[in-house]
Amino acid sequence: MITKATLENITEITNLVNSAYRGETSKKGWTTEANILEGTRITETELTEILQDSNNTFLIYQENNKIIGTVLLTNKKSELYLGMLTISPDLQNAGLGKKLLQAAEDFAHSSGLPKIVMTVITIREELIAWYKRNGYTDTGKREPFPANLDDVVLHSEPLEFMVLEKNII
Numbered sequence: 001m002i003t004k005a006t007l008e009n010i011t012e013i014t015n016l017v018n019s020a021y022r023g024e025t026s027k028k029g030w031t032t033e034a035n036i037l038e039g040t041r042i043t044e045t046e047l048t049e050i051l052q053d054s055n056n057t058f059l060i061y062q063e064n065n066k067i068i069g070t071v072l073l074t075n076k077k078s079e080l081y082l083g084m085l086t087i088s089p090d091l092q093n094a095g096l097g098k099k100l101l102q103a104a105e106d107f108a109h110s111s112g113l114p115k116i117v118m119t120v121i122t123i124r125e126e127l128i129a130w131y132k133r134n135g136y137t138d139t140g141k142r143e144p145f146p147a148n149l150d151d152v153v154l155h156s157e158p159l160e161f162m163v164l165e166k167n168i169i
Helices: 007-021 044-052 096-110 125-133
Strands: 002-004 056-063 066-075 080-087 115-121 137-144 160-167
Touching (some): 007 044, 007 056, 044 056, 056 096, 066 096
Antiparallel strands (some): 002 056, 115 160
């Protein structure tokens, strides 16, 4: 079941996102950043701020009262920004990510937003290919990777984000 996250979900979401993006547990899934970055992907404080921002909607995918997937949707007035699409590393490749993408598209449509945009680290070629198979295109735009003092970059080349988009309406 896909529903909106609440402040009561913060600890579980934080643990899921960090386990899917960074560290040893993330290596069970194919979407890990563990070979690129070390450090915490998100803190409970950061997630609380995200949930308290009225422009953000954080969807959670639950089975048996356990959160197994998430996606952050930010209303940017002329488009919907999609971020933190997360599936439990043990459950990746089961079609759950596609269900959350569809929920995001439904949300954009019901909000009257004509497109969804996202950023993906450019060297994450397999993930970019997955988004492209799901209808997203490379806009040609690039954004610098933020200098987060908590992150340790393990990759030799400088990191940057590719901006992807999908027209909804």
